[in-house]
Amino acid sequence: MGKLDGKVAVITGGATGIGRAAAKRFIEEGAFVFIFGRRQDALDAAVAELGPNARAVKGSVSDEADLDRLYAAVKAERGTLDIIFANAGVGSLLPLGKLTAEHIDETFNTNVKGTIFTVQKALPLMGEGGSIILTGSSAGTTGAPAFSVYSASKAAVRNLARTWAEDLKGTGIRVNVLSPGPTATELAKA
Template sequence: MGKLDSKIAVVTGGSSGIGFAIAERFIEEGAKVYITGRRTAELEAAVHKLGDKAKAFQSDVSDLGSLDRLFTAVDKEEGRLDVLVANAGVIAASPIREASEEHFDSMFDVNVKGTYFTLQKALPLMPDGASVILVSSCLATKGYPGHSVYNATKAAIRSLVRTAAAELVSAGIRVNTLSPGPVDTPIIEAQVGSPEAAEAFRKQAAAHVPLGRIGRPEELAAAALFLASDDSSFSTGMDLVIDGGMTQL
């Protein structure tokens, strides 16, 4: 018997990296999982790997109409949503002196606006006992140079979780934050542009982690399973930081 038997879950940004690992673990534990993303080919490849308990839905979280279509489909096909993982996000670097309005808007539109309205539009489908997981970052509490906008978006997510948890406690819906540290995902190559630069980034990031390495997606999936399942039935409004001790020691 799995910890999420017969549960219906949505994982945004679920075609690769942490989102894919979360979807995979949820399916192993008995859930049916809708994964979303902006690129259809990547979604279809992910569903092929995940099997028949996964369903892909092309969606851009910064587009409210796209979110409406997603949750209308889930409502029509399933009638409820037991677990929401708002994982979709983007990251780009820029020092404050050079940051453009486009740089600012692009990250706030996805990381904050997208997460906020993903939560809002999912709520009508969520029954008593449902779980919401909003993915933030350990950098929400760090003054990491060059990432002022990204860090601010993730701090906003942490704040949102506190208010949402307080508002939804009477409905029996738990809301928690999952905050990863550096994790070995394809986003590293996307950020730095070459395999050699990616390897250098991994070594540099690991040097800041007390455990001496960066994380694995499956480690974040295990943490997400805890927050999604009854194992965390006495937890709401919390921030589960999985960063190898980077912000804690």
């Protein structure tokens, strides 16, 4: 009997890296997991590895219609949601003096706006005992050369977790943020 028997989870950025590793562990602990990501080939490979307790939905956290499709799939197949792991994120090195509006928009649309709407749109499917997990970064509390926009977006994620914990008091839904340091993911290797 696993710690997550009977639980339903959604993991954004679930096809690779931290998200895929989390999906594998959640399934090992008994959960049914929906992984969400932008690349169909990576989603297909992940589901092939994860097995029958995984489903993939293709889309981007920065597109609200894609998130609506994700949660419609969860509702249709499972009816409820216990865990949302808002893990999708982007980041690239660009120093002050070279920053562009496009760079800022891409980073904040995924890491901040995407996180906000990933969680907000999940709430109608969640109830007491639910868990919201956000992926922050150690970069959100420290400076790193050429990583100011990413670092600022992850500082925002940390504050979202703190604020939402207050917003959700009394609902029985927990909010936590994970702030890993450098991790050998596709994002880190890019």
